[in-house]
Amino acid sequence: MRFHAALFDLDGTLVDSLDDIADAMNAVLEERGFARHDPAAYRYMIGDGMDMLVLRALPDDQRDPVAVRDCAAAMRHLYARRWFIRSRPYAGIPELLSALECRGVKLAVLSNKPQDFTELMVRRFFPEFRFESIRGILPGIPPKPDPLSALQTADALAVSQDWMVYMGDSAVDMKTAVSAGMYPVGVLWGYRTASELIHGGARLLVRQPEDLLAWV
Secondary structure, three states: OOOOEEEEOOEOOOEEOHHHHHHHHHHHHHHOOOOOOOHHHHHHOOOOOHHHHHHHHOOHHHOOHHHHHHHHHHHHHHHOOOOOOOOEEOOOHHHHHHHHHHOOOEEEEEEEEEHHHHHHHHHHHOOOOOEEEEEEEOOOOOOOOOOHHHHHHHHHHOOOHHHEEEEEOOHHHHHHHHHHOOEEEEEOOOOOOHHHHHHHOOOEEEOOOHHHHHHO
């Protein structure tokens, strides 16, 4: 198959950021006397934005709006100091991005991470690549799986969504791609399972980044 642009999720797709997210959120919980979570548990807490992460991490009886707001502010403050400590691009991702650029494929990122952290992470870990659009959570724009951000990204790239592939590691990503009319590719090196990706609408599953090039 041939396409003109590749849209990527960030956490769990381009970058393994789970440990830094878990460490920051667990520090917030500890400060308030709450139990920590095993880092692996955060695989199923992230992906829907920071407020939802906080809501899921808090004890059931502590999820009132004020607590969520205060903990989200604390999480943002702590994460700003440590988002880069253990986070790293997945093996093979730089090579994939380089190969796509060589083929004239436009690159873009669409994440449910806050906009500032999304930009910081992409600029730090992939400074040599030109991303035509880098989008996280923006005011007034619904998060994924609402397709609006994906469609706005297609407009910004001047590429029809029919000619775009969307790569992600969760059902949220696959549902976004399907709703936006893009080709949904699920990555198996991320945080979720193959069954979740298929249920979300994935039309292709790849076990390693270079598999996408073989498919192309």
